[in-house]
Amino acid sequence: MSKPVIATASLAGCFGCHMSVLDIDDRILKLIELVEFNKSPINDIKTFTKQCDIGIIEGGCCNTENIHVLKDFRKNCKILISLGECAIMGGLPAMRNGIPVKECIEEAYLGGPTVGENKEKILPNDEELPIILDKVYPLHEIVKIDYYLPGCPPRADLIWQAVVALVTGDELNIPYELVKFD
Amino acid sequence: MKEKIISIVESNGKTPERLMDILLAVQEEFRCVSDEAVSLIASELGISEADVNQTKTFYHFFTSKPVGKYAVYMNNSATSVMSGMHEVVDEFENQAGIKFGETSPDGLISLDYTACIGMSDQEPAALINSVVFTELSREKVKKIYADMKAGKPVESMFSEYGDGNNADPLVKSMVKSNIRKAWPVCLGEYEVGKGLEKALATDSKSVIEEVKNSDLRGRGGAGFPTGLKWLFCSQEKETPYVMCNADEGEPGTFKDRILLTERTAMIFEGMTIAGYAIGAKEGILYLRYEYRYLKAFVEKVLEDLRSKNLLGKNILGKGFDFDIRVQFGAGAYVCGEESALIESTEGKRGEPRNRPPFPTQRGYNNKPTIINNVETFCSAVKIIENGADWYKKLGTEESSGTKLLSISGDCKLPGVYEVEWGMTIMEMLEMVGAEDVQAVQVSGPSGICVPPAQFDRKIAIEDLPTGGSMIVVGGHRDLLKDIVLNFMEFFEDESCGSCITCRSFNMILRKQIQRVIEGKSIKSDLDNMVAWGEIMKNTSRCGLGQSSANPVFTTIQNFRDLYESMVKDVEFKSDFDIDKAIAESCEYVGRPAKVHE
Numbered sequence: 166m167s168k169p170v171i172a173t174a175s176l177a178g179c180f181g182c183h184m185s186v187l188d189i190d191d192r193i194l195k196l197i198e199l200v201e202f203n204k205s206p207i208n209d210i211k212t213f214t215k216q217c218d219i220g221i222i223e224g225g226c227c228n229t230e231n232i233h234v235l236k237d238f239r240k241n242c243k244i245l246i247s248l249g250e251c252a253i254m255g256g257l258p259a260m261r262n263g264i265p266v267k268e269c270i271e272e273a274y275l276g277g278p279t280v281g282e283n284k285e286k287i288l289p290n291d292e293e294l295p296i297i298l299d300k301v302y303p304l305h306e307i308v309k310i311d312y313y314l315p316g317c318p319p320r321a322d323l324i325w326q327a328v329v330a331l332v333t334g335d336e337l338n339i340p341y342e343l344v345k346f347d
Numbered sequence: 348m349k350e351k352i353i354s355i356v357e358s359n360g361k362t363p364e365r366l367m368d369i370l371l372a373v374q375e376e377f378r379c380v381s382d383e384a385v386s387l388i389a390s391e392l393g394i395s396e397a398d399v400n401q402t403k404t405f406y407h408f409f410t411s412k413p414v415g416k417y418a419v420y421m422n423n424s425a426t427s428v429m430s431g432m433h434e435v436v437d438e439f440e441n442q443a444g445i446k447f448g449e450t451s452p453d454g455l456i457s458l459d460y461t462a463c464i465g466m467s468d469q470e471p472a473a474l475i476n477s478v479v480f481t482e483l484s485r486e487k488v489k490k491i492y493a494d495m496k497a498g499k500p501v502e503s504m505f506s507e508y509g510d511g512n513n514a515d516p517l518v519k520s521m522v523k524s525n526i527r528k529a530w531p532v533c534l535g536e537y538e539v540g541k542g543l544e545k546a547l548a549t550d551s552k553s554v555i556e557e558v559k560n561s562d563l564r565g566r567g568g569a570g571f572p573t574g575l576k577w578l579f580c581s582q583e584k585e586t587p588y589v590m591c592n593a594d595e596g597e598p599g600t601f602k603d604r605i606l607l608t609e610r611t612a613m614i615f616e617g618m619t620i621a622g623y624a625i626g627a628k629e630g631i632l633y634l635r636y637e638y639r640y641l642k643a644f645v646e647k648v649l650e651d652l653r654s655k656n657l658l659g660k661n662i663l664g665k666g667f668d669f670d671i672r673v674q675f676g677a678g679a680y681v682c683g684e685e686s687a688l689i690e691s692t693e694g695k696r697g698e699p700r701n702r703p704p705f706p707t708q709r710g711y712n713n714k715p716t717i718i719n720n721v722e723t724f725c726s727a728v729k730i731i732e733n734g735a736d737w738y739k740k741l742g743t744e745e746s747s748g749t750k751l752l753s754i755s756g757d758c759k760l761p762g763v764y765e766v767e768w769g770m771t772i773m774e775m776l777e778m779v780g781a782e783d784v785q786a787v788q789v790s791g792p793s794g795i796c797v798p799p800a801q802f803d804r805k806i807a808i809e810d811l812p813t814g815g816s817m818i819v820v821g822g823h824r825d826l827l828k829d830i831v832l833n834f835m836e837f838f839e840d841e842s843c844g845s846c847i848t849c850r851s852f853n854m855i856l857r858k859q860i861q862r863v864i865e866g867k868s869i870k871s872d873l874d875n876m877v878a879w880g881e882i883m884k885n886t887s888r889c890g891l892g893q894s895s896a897n898p899v900f901t902t903i904q905n906f907r908d909l910y911e912s913m914v915k916d917v918e919f920k921s922d923f924d925i926d927k928a929i930a931e932s933c934e935y936v937g938r939p940a941k942v943h944e
Contacts, residue, residue: 229925229942232923232925266932267931270932270935288935289936290936292938292939296932296933296938296940296942298928298929299927300928302923302928306923307921308921309918309919
């Protein structure tokens with residue numbers, strides 16, 4: 166039997182969850198024995214080359230590209246996991262959700278203290294660019310999500326335990342400390 | 348303004364404990380409690396503005412901006428809506444030229460909603476400057492508005508008064524008592540002072556023993572054995588307090604209103620007997636603001652009792668001192684919860700306390716306190732008067748005595764019925780003339796939605812325990828929209844916000860019910876609602892959050908087919924609309940609102 170195939174992506178996140186994946190340290194060697202990686206920033210495969218078993222996604226959806234990638238993952242993965250706070254609830258980027266998108270763009274490109282000179286008042290409107298959504302959406306509002314791994318970022322041990330349990334079919338054993346943060 | 352506020356504060360003993368009374372007086376005088384008033388009150392009482400503000404902002408009837416010269420508070424409970432509230436609302440808006448939530452520019456009229464005002468048998472009803480207007484219609488609203496334009500005082504906008512004491516010169520209200528059935532306990536013959544006289548002739552222990560032997564249980568809904576509560580409190584060292592919970596806020600309940608109107612002295616007699624039993628010197632009647640129209644009358648009854656030496660110093664010459672004061676609420680359902688009621692009486696936000704300690708150990712002013720329902724005190728009077736054995740002959744084996752039912756909704760004879768425990772729902776429906784019934788909401792929103800298949804269940808503590816609210820839902824009603832959604836909106840409004848789960852899940856459940864109604868839900872949402880409700884139940888501090896998922900729980904359980912016909916049987920469904928989500932940003936940056944796949 167061939168090894169289960171995993172794909173990962175970071176949408177509107179900070180890549181912190183992916184860093185946490187790398188925090189499994191030398192267990193990454195065991196992981197390679199257990200699974201095969203397809204589309205992922207970890208191996209820099211840009212597009213799906215085959216049907217995958219598990220898709221792990223960090224970050225919520227703040228623009229149309231995020232939506233596109235997420236739907237692509239749903240199409241190509243049997244199981245989808247929301248990894249971390251932003252994927253599950255929108256996280257830090259969702260702090261803009263109470264502010265009209267117009268004001269957010271204004272702050273970012275016209276009035277904000279770090280804007281510098283934008284005399285022509287240029288706003289990003291090239292058709293090649295992804296379009297900013299009215300607010301940041303958690304993944305499960307867009308597609309069906311099968312599992313959620315909480316944390317900011319989720320601990321490496323939690324990610325490890327969850328992935329191993331999924332691919333081996335063993336019972337998931339999560340010690341209290343792994344999901345309790347206060 | 349300054350002089351007036353100083354005099355209000357001084358007439359209320361210049362103590363923060365009476366902040367509720369101070370704020371009520373300021374609100375009534377100035378039609379609002381402005382920031383300026385808040386700082387004056389704070390400096391007069393020697394507390395911070397934040398202390399005043401936290402109490403002020405908790406209650407519905409305190410406002411920062413002035414309400415109209417005529418402040419309309421329309422009841423938007425389920426029974427009001429069922430009786431045609433929307434027509435009345437529409438007419439008010441037409442006449443006044445403003446929407447609900449607004450005040451007319453000339454300051455003449457303000458329109459607001461409020462939760463159940465205890466008039467479910469004569470809806471649609473509204474409070475206008477704390478005067479109750481019942482059975483409103485488009486025609487009546489037109490007349491009321493014309494009277495407002497003419498500057499008439501609210502009291503003289505009508506001349507026909509209700510039955511019994513509603514017509515008393517101190518009440519002069521159009522409210523009807525609608526007593527449909529009386530049994531000898533609360534609504535039967537009553538002679539003032541007989542119970543008290545008998546109690547004072549024995550020792551306090553025997554009084555508690557008699558109440559214990561009667562198996563009387565709390566009539567507010569929780570059903571805690573009254574005698575036991577009194578016993579626990581009497582065993583505490585410090586001088587205890589007696590409190591009467593007349594904050595009946597459970598939508599659909601109005602039986603306490605009838606007792607407060609027709610058996611006022613009996614309530615105070617019951618409190619006095621309790622005071623004697625536990626060794627208290629002071630009692631407090633916590634009366635909901637919605638019944639403010641009874642203020643003068645209730646205070647007159649207290650005066651009468653004092654003049655008859657049934658209250659005050661050396662009662663009936665037996666050396667027992669006991670007096671009662673009335674504390675008004677200001678519009679908060681959660682204050683019906685006993686520890687919230689205590690907080691409110693102390694002048695604070697009505698947030699429930701952690702328990703233990705229970706109020707019988709540390710209640711009002713941190714002293715032992717018993718809090719009983721209005722009906723419980725009335726029942727205690729008759730138990731002392733006629734004996735526990737007499738009382739136990741009424742009702743069923745496990746539920747002794749009688750219960751007042753407030754019956755409203757789709758039936759011919761809404762009103763108050765005193766019945767023996769043990770009546771079935773079917774018998775009750777026949778009694779009130781209800782036909783084609785799809786459900787009976789027992790105990791109000793926090794209770795159970797009972798389907799026809801269970802109409803043989805008994806109204807009794809061992810089967811369907813209840814505080815007495817019974818809303819009959821006819822076959823033509825939209826159960827989810829008219830009942831469940833209305834109840835969830837109510838809980839969302841009334842949650843004090845202290846426990847996170849109650850604060851958020853009431854809103855989430857309300858939104859989910861809305862999605863079901865709009866056809867946006869899927870089957871798994873039903874299981875989610877139950878699971879979330881379960882979390883709220885297990886993680887909320889007080890009865891509100893512990894029972895506010897009940898409208899959802901009990902309807903999903905008892906009307907599963909109805910829900911399943913309204914939800915889609917698919918694995919996943921998204922409400923996400925990409926065109927809507929990109930419209931604003933595309934327009935602002937100047938690019939076509941088109942997504943390339």
